[in-house]
Amino acid sequence: MTNEIKQSAFSAILVDRRDNGLVIVTLNRPEVGNAVNTDMGIELLDLWTDFVRNNEGLRCVILTGADNRLTSTEDRVEGTLAWNEKRKPVFKGR
DSSP states (O other): OOOOSOGGGOSSEEEEEOTTSEEEEEEOOGGGTTOBOHHHHHHHHHHHHHHHHSOTTOOEEEEEEGGGOOOOSBOHHHHHHHHHHHTOOOOOOO
16 A cells, blocks of 8 residues: 555544554544534545555555544534625625
8 A cells, every 4th residue: 555645744634554454544623523624624535535546455444533533513613604705795886
């Protein structure tokens, strides 16, 4: 199994690649219950894409979360801010 994506590329997840083909992926935002935000989603997408492209020797991926919590939900603060930004009223002057 190659190690295409380097751990330092991630801020919201931790990746532990073992020699026996096991990979442990840890959601690492315990301060918000490991809620998934945009950055984490992008990191997970990049990681899964790497697994598909470079799967030689990959046997098992375990998804877990920091502080014994997989995830609470999406990051509602970020989601609310994005929703409000999209729904700003547009006032047209005369």
